[in-house]
Each structure stands twice: as structure tokens, then as C-alpha cells.
Amino acid sequence: MKTRIKELRARYDLTQEDLARKVGVRRETIVFLEKGKYNPSLQLAHDVAKALKTTVDELFMFK
Amino acid sequence: MENDKIKLYGITTVSILVILTLAIYAFVAFRDGQTVVPIVAIVLGVIAVVVGFKYLRNQYSDAEKGMPLIDERTNKVFLVAASKAYIASIWFLLIIAWASNEYIQFRDPAQALGAGIIGMALLLGVFYLWYNQKEDIGKVKF
Secondary structure, three states, X not given: OEEOHHHHHHXXXXXXXXXXXXXXXXXXXXXXXXXXXXXXXXXHHHHHHHHOXXXXXXXXXXX | OHHHHHHHHHHHHHHXXXXXXXXXXXXXXXXXXXXXXXXXXXXXXXXXXXXXXXXXXXXXXXXXXXXXXXXXXXXXHHHHHHHHHHHHXXXXXXXXXXXXXXXXXXXXXXXXXXXXXXXXXXHHHHHHHHHHOOOOHHHOOO
């Protein structure tokens, strides 16, 4: 799984901590999500996409 | 977030009590002339203090920054760690039972039970820390 979290985070000038606080998760969860090493629940994927003003299918790309 | 801080205070208090129990346990065992049990208790205590201090310091720092103590990933990590620790605990208790005949002389059944409970708690902590830093928790095989 690949994600555009890092790219969009940079676009909105958000740190991993800022995004974690916005979504209500721990910073490590954002780290693992960015690396594509954690499959989030649909709810979390939706929340991250909303925080980064995009959609789930724009944010996560499955091989 | 207030709930998280209360939980953290609770975890800190329980951790201090476990460490104190280990210290008293080691002291009493030494006084009774035992050697293996107190040395193991002291080594486990020192490891628990070092790892626990680092873990709690990070948790307090994250709580101050407004991040939750538990989220969906840490919840999954805990479930995986608990199930792995359950299997490991069975082996641990079997080893304790075998070693109590051969190498370890427990003072009474209460001391053996205490060693079993502390060992199980430490196993859960070790598995939690191990799986918490492991990538792709969803792919762990049972």
C-alpha cells in the first residue's frame, strides 16, 4: 500500500504530531501510515483523508 | 484527555507497586538464604525500571501534547501482545514448575504464585513493546 499522506501533509504545512492531534491518534500511527506499513480501519482512513482535505481513494493506493 | 492522564497515573502507581514488590521479594528471599530467585527478581526489576521509565516518560509527553494514550493501532497491538503473552505464559509456568523441582527453591506456594504472576505481567509488557515497534501489525500470524 502506498499513501500520499507525507505529500499532502507538507502541502498543508502539518507535522506528524499536528496530523495525529487532528485525527485523534498517536504519532506512531501516522508514521506507520505514511510508510504504508499499517492498514487503517475505514473510519481512520476517512478521518485522515478529511484532515488532509482529500478522499480515501486519492490518499491510499493499493498495488 | 483527562481520562488518559488518570489512566497514566494509575499505570505509574501500579508500576511502582510492582517494582516495590519485586524489591521486597528479593530482600526476603536473600534473607531466607536463597540466591537464584532474588537475583532473577533484581535483574527483572532493573529492566522493568529502565524500560518502564522510558515508556512512561514518552506517554506523559504525548498526553501533554494532546495525543491519546490508546488509539486503534495500539489497541490492535495490545490484542496481539495479549494473545502471544498468553501462550508464552503457559510455557513460562511450565518452566517455573520444572525448575522449582530442579533449580529454584520457593519458600512456599505463595512465593511461587507471586513469581508466576510477576513473570506473566512482565511477559505481557515485553510482548507489547516488541509488537508496538513492529511494522504491519495486521500481518502477524497466530
